[in-house]
Amino acid sequence: MLFDIIIFLLGLIFILISAEVFTNGVEALGHRLNLSTNFTGSVLAAVGTALPETILPVIAVLFFAEGQGHDIGVGAILGAPFMLSTLAFPLIGLTVILAHFWLKKRALEINIETVGFRRDIVFFLFAYSVALFIVPYENEVLRVLTAVFLILLYVLYIWLTLKGESNEMEEVEKLYFSPKNPNPHIAVIILQVITALTIMITGAHMFVSGIEKISLHFGFPALLFSLLVAPVATELPEKVNSIFWILRKKDSLAVGNVSGAMVFQSTIPVGFGIVFTQWDITGLAMVSGVFAVVSAFFALALSYVDKKVIPFGLTIGGIFYIIYIYLAVKEFF
Template sequence: MNILSLVAALIIILAGAEAFTNALEHLGDRLGISEGVTGSIFAAVGTALPETMVPIVAVFAVTSGQPAHLGEEVGVGAILGAPMMLSTLTLFVMALFVSPQRGWRGALNPEPTGLRRDLGWFLVAFGLSAIALFVPHHITLVRIGIGLVLVTLYFLYVMVTLRASAALVADGHGTEAGHALYLGRIGLPTQMPAILIQLAIGLGMIVFGASLFVDGIEGLSHWLGISALILSLLLVPVATELPEKINSILWIRRRKDTLAFANITGALVFQGSLLPAIGVLLTPWSPSPPVLLGAGLTLLAGGYTYLLVRRGVTLRPYHFLFNGACYGAYFFALT
């Protein structure tokens, strides 16, 4: 039954992601914004809804009388597990799916300034989040200060990204819709109301499918006897990051490399700042060996990718074998 639920959830997510990316391309085209803004902000925040719910549920479990250690494990694990998944497995899977089309040495051509900006902001925010793990829970003012800084960092990032959009559009990096709006095929005019309706339908399918997938993963983990921490660090992010993976795979196979990468790196900034702010402010945000290893590998994979972009290296699928190896090392270390 769990397997059937997982398959059904995957089909729902695939269909929702197809509708969502199609509508998002039309929205970006209609608004005249860059591919970086479309991917890094609109797509990233929209597809981050499933993983945002996991730590909120964990916090609710603590405040409603569940064991505090369980809420800490699930909350910290889910918050730190999401960026780890994006910086390691998601980038690797995207490269894996594009390799039959372009080869392992084929060039990937995302717009470099936006990619460098996203990764730089992520490393600063996530590094601060990792440092916050060592701040004792009773030092309330420091934890509140760190949480507020993380929230501020994200909104500053959004402002900087929006400000860069006009110049990128002028340089030919504007969002362009590659296919007709799907709702337009049933007679609706390709206007903003139809675009927003399709966007909402696609996003709703993604959130519902991801929720169904998480339920299936949790059922399997309970059957296998996996702990809450390993579940939240390894298995739940696999499910909740499916929207980002699928959106980026769809875009990169259509040679929309900037959208594909920006969807991932924009989600990294969101999940490396706002989600840890929830953890710092509302959970016992404390370290453990699996959490520290995960945070370290996330910074290693993110820093490695940032250095590639910073040095002007032409990105190729084989570069992301290292990111996949980071996830593989973490998986085997925990299992």
């Protein structure tokens, strides 16, 4: 038990350190390639930090199918968008609110590129709604076609994000792997990003392994673990990265990191789940999907009102997270 707690804490430390190194590297990469702020946050950072929670269900489904692998895989796939919309978004909103009232470091508003943000949320709402409510899970051919459609949808999203109007990357901080060079070679930048991702994935797996063994020690069901505990651990990179960016007043990167990850999670991992699992979404699994959609819709709707209410719009999802925990605990215990 003590060893599992140590592994859990070491995993958390690895995630926190690698998140800082990763955000620094991604900013430098976006700046070096002359990419927009929106593309850097919503695609580069989002896909990179989505790797830990993407790898988890793939491993669970492909290598642990004889046990509870499918349940854990589906739970992890559905848990990722749910955690992003009901936990990661609220953490961004709360960080802004606390930074304004407590730290006195910023205004009570989020300055994001609303066009890119709305595009992210609309793509997420459409893709995830198709996966939850339209997929004919009993027809294997149509399931494969749906998965292909979702993958092509993400390709379209990348193209629109790349071509869409967005601000250029601001001047970035010195690269950790080359602090004395104001214009480091792109190979050094990529090396830093890959190194950070490797440490991040390792830390996430240590974190998940520690929590899993601790939860099993206390008798938590596998499905409850896959829906609630594992996604919280694997979504830590997005949460930590976004908090760092919010505190540095780089709001578009912070929000795009989460909203872009939501698009990725609702297309690529979901497409995998549709093909390689039964994808018969019912009960708490369906509730998590509905809560994710409703929470994202609130954030989208309030983005049309005023930038000063966006922090509160992002925070609303936390209510659904609390409700879901109550329903999950009530269901299993």
